[in-house]
Amino acid sequence: MSTPLLAAVVVALGAIGWLLGSWRSKASVGGKVSTLHSRPGYYGAYVLCWTILPAFFLIVLWSAISPMVVSNMVSSRLPQNVQDGVTQARSLTTSAINTIERGLATLSAEDLEKAAQPNTDVKALLLSKGAPLAINPEPYAVNAALFQLQAKRSSQLLLTISAIGLALLCLGFALFQVGPKLRSRNAVERVALAGLFACSMVAILTTLGIVLSMLFESIHFFGIVPIQDFLFGTVWDPRFSAAGSSGEAGGQFGLLPLLWGTLYISFVALLVAVPVGLFSAVYMSEYASGSVRLMTKPLLEILAGIPTIVYGFFALITFGPLLRDLGAHVGLSISATSVLTAGLIMGVMLIPFVSSLSDDIINAVPQSLREGSYGLGATQSETIKRVILPAALPGIVGAILLAASRAIGETMIVVLAAGIAPNLTLNPFEPVTTITVKIVSQLTGDLEFNSPQTLVAFALGLTLFVFTLALNIYALYIVRKYREQYE
Amino acid sequence: MAVETAPMTPDSALSASRKNEAIRARIKRRYSAERRFRAYGIAAILFGLAFLVALFSTIFARGYTAFQQSTFTLSVVLDQAAFGSSAPTPSELRMADYTKIANRAIQQALGVDPNNKADARAAADLLSQNADTQIRKIVTADPSLVGQTVKVDVLAHGNVDSLLKGQFDRSVAESRRKLSDKQLGWLDRAIESGILTKKFNTGLFTYGASSKPETAGVGVALVGSLYMMTIVLLVAVPLGVAAAVYLEEFAPKNFITDTIEVNINNLAAVPSIVFGLLGLAIFINFMGIPRSASLVGGLVLALMTLPTIIIATRAAVSAVPPSIREAALGVGASKMQSITHHVLPLAVPGILTGTIIGLAKALGETAPLLMIGMVAFVVEYPSTPMDAATALPVQIYMWATAAERGFVERTAGATLILLAFLVVMNVTAVILRRRYERRW
The missing domain is CATH 1.10.3720.10 (MetI-like)
Structure with missing residues (x-):
């Protein structure tokens, strides 16, 4: 029985358990439900939990462990010279065995027996059954595949029997307990609470997954390319990985040009986003009448809802060429993909991030501060400049830092509008490239894992993660601290 | 501070009026600063909104034509000879040379002599490369059509499509154009006679990835x-x-x-x-x-x-x-x-x-x-x-x-x-x- 089907069977057993549980609870008090400790549904749920949960744990554990055991058993049966071979050769053999096994799995029982005989042409047999092989299988590989298939099948059979057995056993046990005294609601609620807690742990698990996976692959990468060459190298020239060349660097992986491009574009973006965002926030919270505010605020927030690919496309087909033509008009050579193109468009994207957070923060400044300033004869703009903005400054800095972290991590705009040439240049009219662009270009197309050319993407990702995490934590800390100040 | 009130001399009156003037000037400055500040705010909001309008209008202007596609309405002759028999087997239906059938139809519709190799090729190039698949689909769905002449809507080539949508520059020298003068002549006549029209582009919603724009969809x-x-x-x-x-x-x-x-x-x-x-x-x-x-x-x-x-x-x-x-x-x-x-x-x-x-x-x-x-x-x-x-x-x-x-x-x-x-x-x-x- 396949695992999904098995899971479905267990769930069906659980449903039966639910019905039996609530029926037995009612029967145990002769239909006088009010004398039960909990409502009958809770008894049903109690039996359901007992039926499903242990069996599910078993299935999950088994599915995690059994493939490892099987592959260990298979590789220990391979000839000694294969076992001692280099890693690549071994993984090639493993994938060959897996391919043969997938072909064998489609065969009927008699055909399998035929394939098991030593002098059968397995390739021809598989071809005749519609499962062509691309390789000429070695006899030991066929044997191993047969063994693997059998091991998998018997493991699955064992799992099926034990999972259903466990489910039935627990069902019986729980059903036996059902009676008017059983505090089933409390038990069910404890299980539900544990479930809720487990769900809230997913956030931590995700962060952990991000950190561990990046760290793991990055350490792998730094085993090939020294970490100082990555962090302080000024040349980015990864070359393409030739097959079989893995193990040596074959290229230069200097982070600095990418980091420079990222920071430069983010700086230009903030030059646009901060003044525009701040002024619109100030206008909206201090000057605009209720109806204007109601209209413009959602309109500006549309800017944050537009997918970044759309901004990128706009930059690519309209804005970049427009800048280039304008530049040509006044005698500047601006390339269509440049720091300026990407930075300006990204700046527009960031406006709502700056404005809506600043808006909240400005609104949180107590009215008494404003009135005090008006009372001294200050005009509205003077009040804003001398009283409100200084009071709101920490929060606004937090908002700007959050926008900066968006800018650093933004991908699609720079992929389409910044260019791909790693340039250490101060000229905003030239193309540069960023960390995110290089992650994309290293990981799209045909991949060969374990080559530094792909692993470097994880090192870049780790850099990006560390940068944005530091910015985020600091910004959130500032914003939170500031909010508490006036509450 | 100064409690004593000096009698008004012409001199002090002058200084008071100067002072007044200075105050008035300062107030004027402060009010214009106020107005400027307010204008910056409005400008910032307008900048954001203007960008929004520019973005949407550009994409709309570039994109709305994609919902229409140029289509030839051809009378396709499903000759029995092309299928081998009058009641073809499914494999004969699948294997028949639909490209040839489609090319014949377009040549006939444009009045091109199929024996003139160059002209025949030029006419066939006006059709999408997907034309054979379209006809095959119709015939395999209803094999009784074999031996008849049916009206079929066939996609035009991407170049023809851009011509109909006005994105094609006729003033470019013929050698550097994707469509020759002769092809343009045929197309103009086809548009006049109504066999080449723009239809709603259902393909955009049904096709998958393709290397040809006319058969690419989402x-x-x-x-x-x-x-x-x-x-x-x-x-x-x-x-x-x-x-x-x-x-x-x-x-x-x-x-x-x-x-x-x-x-x-x-x-x-x-x-x-x-x-x-x-x-x-x-x-x-x-x-x-x-x-x-x-x-x-x-x-x-x-x-x-x-x-x-x-x-x-x-x-x-x-x-x-x-x-x-x-x-x-x-x-x-x-x-x-x-x-x-x-x-x-x-x-x-x-x-x-x-x-x-x-x-x-x-x-x-x-x-x-x-x-x-x-x-x-x-x-x-x-x-x-x-x-x-x-x-x-x-x-x-x-x-x-x-x-x-x-x-x-x-x-x-x-x-x-x-x-x-x-x-x-x-x-x-x-x-x-x-x-x-x-x-x-």
Whole structure:
């Protein structure tokens, strides 16, 4: 029985358990439900939990462990010279065995027996059954595949029997307990609470997954390319990985040009986003009448809802060429993909991030501060400049830092509008490239894992993660601290 | 300070009026500074709105033509000779030379002599390379058509399409043009006689990836996106709601809870591309789910959407007044019952709004999908979430970087479709909020 089907069977057993549980609870008090400790549904749920949960744990554990055991058993049966071979050769053999096994799995029982005989042409047999092989299988590989298939099948059979057995056993046990005294609601609620807690742990698990996976692959990468060459190298020239060349660097992986491009574009973006965002926030919270505010605020927030690919496309087909033509008009050579193109468009994207957070923060400044300033004869703009903005400054800095972290991590705009040439240049009219662009270009197309050319993407990702995490934590800390100040 | 009041001398009157003037000038300066400041604010808002208008109008102007496609209406002669017999077997039906049939039809329609090799070739070039598939589909669906002459709408080549949409420059020298003078002459006549017309482009919604713009569509990508959104709904909503309920209602104030909170806020701000790397490392390399599968994409997007849903649900749950909870507890409900029976149902509109906004964000997300191999040339509809698939924004990315000019229109068209989806989702969210939101 396949695992999904098995899971479905267990769930069906659980449903039966639910019905039996609530029926037995009612029967145990002769239909006088009010004398039960909990409502009958809770008894049903109690039996359901007992039926499903242990069996599910078993299935999950088994599915995690059994493939490892099987592959260990298979590789220990391979000839000694294969076992001692280099890693690549071994993984090639493993994938060959897996391919043969997938072909064998489609065969009927008699055909399998035929394939098991030593002098059968397995390739021809598989071809005749519609499962062509691309390789000429070695006899030991066929044997191993047969063994693997059998091991998998018997493991699955064992799992099926034990999972259903466990489910039935627990069902019986729980059903036996059902009676008017059983505090089933409390038990069910404890299980539900544990479930809720487990769900809230997913956030931590995700962060952990991000950190561990990046760290793991990055350490792998730094085993090939020294970490100082990555962090302080000024040349980015990864070359393409030739097959079989893995193990040596074959290229230069200097982070600095990418980091420079990222920071430069983010700086230009903030030059646009901060003044525009701040002024619109100030206008909206201090000057605009209720109806204007109601209209413009959602309109500006549309800017944050537009997918970044759309901004990128706009930059690519309209804005970049427009800048280039304008530049040509006044005698500047601006390339269509440049720091300026990407930075300006990204700046527009960031406006709502700056404005809506600043808006909240400005609104949180107590009215008494404003009135005090008006009372001294200050005009509205003077009040804003001398009283409100200084009071709101920490929060606004937090908002700007959050926008900066968006800018650093933004991908699609720079992929389409910044260019791909790693340039250490101060000229905003030239193309540069960023960390995110290089992650994309290293990981799209045909991949060969374990080559530094792909692993470097994880090192870049780790850099990006560390940068944005530091910015985020600091910004959130500032914003939170500031909010508490006036509450 | 100065208490004594000096008698008004002409001199002091002059200085007072000077002082007055200075004050007036300063007030004038301060008021104009005030007006300037206000104008900056208006300018900032107008800048944002102007950009919004520019963005939408450019994309609309570039993209609306993609919803029409140039089509030849041809009388196609399904000669028995082409099929080998009057009652062809299914394999004969499949193997017949439909390209030849289509070419004959266009040559006949344009009045070109099929024996003049060069002219015949030039005429055939006006048809899409997909023409044979279109005719084959009609014939295999109804084999009784063999031996008859049927009217068939056949796609025109991309170059013909751009001619009809006015994107073709006739003034370029003939040798550097994609269509020759002779072809242009035929086309003009075909337009006049009504066999070459623009029709609504259903292909844009049904076709998959293609190297020819006229047969490229977002159909396959839409299915991929649909799978992913379903997975996001199934994974992120239960997880997110459960996590939010725990944090808002049950969590004790301790180190673990604080860590979870900081984590969720950080996850909301982690660059999306990092989630793609996570998906690549965990779901593909570690768990062995095939690359390009919409399952991986869905899971990655679900993890990305999770913080949005958690934050929205927490806000909705905490907006339910404590009196509701206390009333439930007062009549003997357990804490869990008060939440599942009373608090959550009242929070549903808020949760739904948050979910829709999260889904809209996930629908437009591109970067993480590039990491997990969704940049694939997928022609077939994926039948399960484990099949290779692509998504709408990824399709836009692939077309945006395609070299051929005909794809610009398609890209803008696909962008319009994406934006339409987002508008519908966001408007639904706003309506839900307006209609069901309760103020306590």
